[in-house]
Amino acid sequence: MxxxxxxxxxxxxxxxxxxxxxxxxxxxxxxxxxxxxxxxxxxxxxxxxxxxxxxxxxxxxxxxxxxxxxxxxxxxxxxxxxxxxxxxxxxxxxxxxxxxxxxxxxxxxxxxxxxxxxxxxxxxxxxxxxxxxxxxxxxxxxxxxxxxxxxxxxxxxxxxxxxxxxxxxxxxxxxxxxxxxxxxxxxxxxxxxxxxxxxxxxxxxxxxxxxxxxxxxxxxxxxxxxxxxxxxxxxxxIVSRYLWLEAPQSGFYRYRVEAGQRVDKGCVLAIAENTYGEVTGEVTAPEAGYVLWRLTHALVEGQTHIMGLGVPD
Structure with missing residues (x-):
């Protein structure tokens, strides 16, 4: 047509x-x-x-x-x-x-x-x-x-x-x-x-x-x-750097922040557990910034990007 x-x-x-x-x-x-x-x-x-x-x-x-x-x-x-x-x-x-x-x-x-x-x-x-x-x-x-x-x-x-x-x-x-x-x-x-x-x-x-x-x-x-x-x-x-944050190990991840949220340096972004519900690690913000996106699925392989962080000047 x-x-x-x-x-x-x-x-x-x-x-x-x-x-x-x-x-x-x-x-x-x-x-x-x-x-x-x-x-x-x-x-x-x-x-x-x-x-x-x-x-x-x-x-x-x-x-x-x-x-x-x-x-x-x-x-x-x-x-x-x-x-x-x-x-x-x-x-x-x-x-x-x-x-x-x-x-x-x-x-x-x-x-x-x-x-x-x-x-x-x-x-x-x-x-x-x-x-x-x-x-x-x-x-x-x-x-x-x-x-x-x-x-x-x-x-x-x-x-x-x-x-x-x-x-x-x-x-x-x-x-x-x-x-x-x-x-x-x-x-x-x-x-x-x-x-x-x-x-x-x-x-x-x-x-x-x-x-x-x-x-x-x-x-x-x-x-x-x-x-x-x-x-x-x-x-x-305005943010000037885009940081890709990885899961340190495979596990069941419980996310503590949402897309668009401002976070401080050191803020806990996600907690990793094993299949027994035991905490095995956590992901923290390396710098203060804003959550551009995050994964929604709890099952994550190690070294997978789970979140994007935008860091201002």
Missing amino acids: TNKALSKSMITFDAPALQGWSFPVLDVVGKMPGPRLAVIAGVHVNETSSIEAAIRLQRGFNPETLKGRVSIMPIVNLPAVPNRSQYVCPLDNKNINFSFPGRAGGTFSEAVADALLNWAADADCFVDMHGGDLCENVSHFTVCQTVGDAAFDQRNMEIARCFDAELIVRLDPSHLKAPGRSCTGRATRKQHAAFSEAGRIGLMEEANVEFHYEGVLRIARYLGMIEQAPPPRRAPQ
Whole structure:
């Protein structure tokens, strides 16, 4: 089905690892010229709040008044759909989320990362929506990649603030040296991006869907594509470091904090028990900060990441 205002298509890419795969895309084309906004979701297929937001967006823009074009890919990690694979693409067991900028001749995850950046190469902003895999509870936050250029970094922060976030994680330029998130991949090309997180345990809950959906509308307004968008309702806390906290040993974990919570240095975040209910260890906050996300499942293997901690300057 195609018309001048709304185009629904299945697109393909030339990379060898992507042969045989077609990706769903919706394009909302405004009557007036203007910027292009590219939006993706479903890099992790259980993060349904972001996928629902992407699907809804086609109805969120009026072609009669829209300036420019909004391109939406609601599900990226198609190989993960049949078995609802967590985190990784089952074809190569890699996390697409940490494969950007990717490479055309690489595995599926690397190739699709490269293909997505090329698909959005002419976009004024690229939005990647995430949040809440099957065993996670995630706060409302965004990630902003900086490059060390004041003007570029300020604009990226302004885009990040378009989401009504509890927290903004400001990544320093050192992250550009290794494969990372889509916002980092875009920054290597000096192109702007937004990266949003909100959701929990694979549920499609309205508050989390709304966080993603309204954030994209505010970005469109920021770009001058639409006249109005819902105003943000809170001022975010800026954190400059993202700490990944591991379970020290396998066990049954009892969590003591929730996503979004502020914690002091030394605060007990989780207690580990063995199968007899005996305490075998604990996880404490190495620094004061904010809980970006935590696992929800009690059974945890040792050296598994159980929590993300955002640390302010």
